[in-house]
């Protein structure tokens with residue numbers, strides 16, 4: 001069966017040129033710390049990739065980029081850097097931010113509204129009481145695609161003398177990025193979400209602020225992240241960044257997403273599309289219907305050749321109900337019936353019609 005992939009927010013399909021750039025390097029002895037010519041070549045490849053990624057993010061020399069192993073590691077690095085400060089995080093963050101609140105007693109949670117947008121009045125009150133703190137709010141939510149008003153948030157955070165980090169992992173290749181204009185101090189990005197390989201990511205920081213290393217060793221990445229760099233992965237990351245500057249595919253992706261949502265509403269006007277009336281990523285749709293559970297629907301789609309998700313599969317592959325939708329105030333029934341569709345460049349109109357036909361089966 002020809003399978004149809006509609007789970008790009010979980011991980012994207014690797015770009016062909018990224019794959020080729022990685023394969024070319026895999027068997028070479030590339031350690032950027034070596035003095036010999038392989039080492040020098042490796043160093044230059046890493047620096048080219050760093051420059052390309054910073055360009056994608058729209059930042060100047062005022063920012064540093066540290067390569068790490070995953071978005072999860074980058075998020076851990078920033079939270080651990082502010083261990084001695086108060087930290088405010090939104091209640092819809094990815095677990096690599098959110099779970100820290102269970103282990104650390106310096107973290108407060110910021111409520112979101114029914115659309116998943118953080119409450120700015122609560123943020124303001126918190127900032128007044130907690131100067132010189134860290135606020136971490138993601139740019140786009142991985143489950144709903146809802147985009148936060150980050151520029152406004154950063155303005156407020158700076159007005160009250162605090163620092164702003166954003167997990168922008170879901171944004172590259174889907175929306176335009178301008179980290180400097182958004183006035184972010186720190187940001188997290190991960191290659192596999194936009195055509196790069198799994199296992200390579202980065203933390204970006206305004207150069208005037210330092211990061212406290214959590215992995216100690218040979219002092220690679222200016223001492224912020226020891227461990228020999230994953231040169232092939234980094235080169236692929238750089239290639240994916242160049243590709244991600246072209247956002248033209250998103251016009252088509254958005255049309256497909258709109259078609260999917262319109263057809264679904266026609267089929268069943270009682271469905272809920274989360275965050276439908278606010279700014280969202282063009283490829284993401286989180287949908288709930290009470291007729292069957294999200295687990296049953298994901299399995300039904302899988303058996304019919306389409307890969308979707310319930311939005312928050314945990315590491316064991318089991319299905320956990322969405323903390324994002326619960327934070328948005330939805331009932332257990334609505335949360336229990338929610339699935340996520342995240343489209344990408346390989347999807348076609350026929351895929352959407354097949355999707356609708358399978359959804360129709362769930363009422364039989």
Ligand code: PLP
Nearest residue numbers: 070071072094142167169170190
């Ligand atoms: N942040 C967000 C918003 C994500 O969607 C993910 C991946 O699911 C991560 C962080 C973690 O990234 P990685 O898979 O590279 O650890």
